[in-house]
Amino acid sequence: MAGLFIDIKVAAEVAKNPETARKLEEVCPVGIFAARESGVEIVDDNLDECTLCDLCLEAAPSGSVEIIKLYEA
């Protein structure tokens, strides 16, 4: 199930980068990112646990990760 409160989008070209995928998996404290051979995968079950720490924004190239607060939509 996708997040009720939070959604996260990763730019397509960055999502396929194994190194970025590994970094995202490493920095996220609540396990939203999983590094796969094909790149990064979003773990839907953990989306609502996002603490808005922004570590993923810092780990990926600028502007390539977007955190969307669905309750502000």
Next chain:
Amino acid sequence: MRFYEYEAKALFRKHRLPLGAGEVVNSADEARAAFGRLAGPAVLKSQVLSGGRMKAGAVKFADSADEAAAHFDAILPIVVKGESARSILIEEKSPVAQEYFVAITWDGRRKQPVLVFSDMGGIDIEEVAEKHPDHVSKTHFSSILPLTPRIAKEAIGATGVGGSALNKLTPIVFELMKIFLEYDLTLAEINPLARLENGQFIVLDGHIDMEAEARGEHKALLDELGIGDDETRQARPPTEFELAGARVNAVDHRGVAGNVVEFDGNLGLVIGAGGGSLTLFDAVRKHGGKPANYCEIGGNPSVGKAKELTKLILSKPGVEKIAVMMNVVSNTRVDIVARGVVKGCIEAGKDPAETIAIFRIPGAWEDEGFKILEKYGVEYCDRSVSMYDAAGRAVAKMA
């Protein structure tokens, strides 16, 4: 966490407090054999965690081995305040000349241990304090500064006890004070502490309560006494609802969303923060509300944990609404709890706006939390509304 008398005495024995000979027995034959190892007449006492054994007939005296066996069979089936006997303690009957009372407990107002001593033991201490106040002393002492026997001696002397009795009682009372602090107890009581006809002092009965949160710290002692991790020693066995609450809390290391206690009301409570749970629970009752449960959340539980707790409470028959209330939070995030309870309502098939009677959690990340609550139409309030008034608002919605 309460100890059985035989466990309390095992702890006292470890600390060399004076005790009479005795054994725990589990059959009439064992009672008969144990009597033979004692020096004379015996007393058989049901091992239950509640008081009132004597009134229930669960304490009997035996002058022979056959009588001890018969008393075992008579006492074992007796249910004392809803509790069956775990076993029977058989001890030598002591020729008592005088009984004393000594207890150490925690004074929540003074935030210090308090030593209560009386030279009129064996009976209800509240009654003694009311009718013979000069025979009861109350002495506070520090749990930080080094203990000295002088504190015990002055407490005993304040009731008029002097001479040899004072000198013999002082080390016993002092040791009990040390036990209280060493094992994080909330109660260490000896009643009666007896002076025998030969002038010797012995512990006749003892009560020990350990702070439940200290169980891990004192696991070695609990193992030594044979107290398993699964023995909660609460006033009653946990209900299925309470066990489910414990599972919710155990599934995730983040924060606390547990200590669930079931009540028979209709207003579910998701409450907590620095004593807030007790305050809010009392406030709901003061307003005439009927809580369906008590619980404690804090330490920034995950969204999933708050969600599962909410779902559990809403699964309780008769619960249509919940009140989500905490003291001002700093290390728990308002938005995380808001997400959890809103999601819990939705997954339980309920409308958060109709189900959450009030959301009163001010503090860290409250602006973010309030955005979520507004989106779902949930009534919320900030710290300008007291916990008491928030509880009143929740209760008013139950009418």
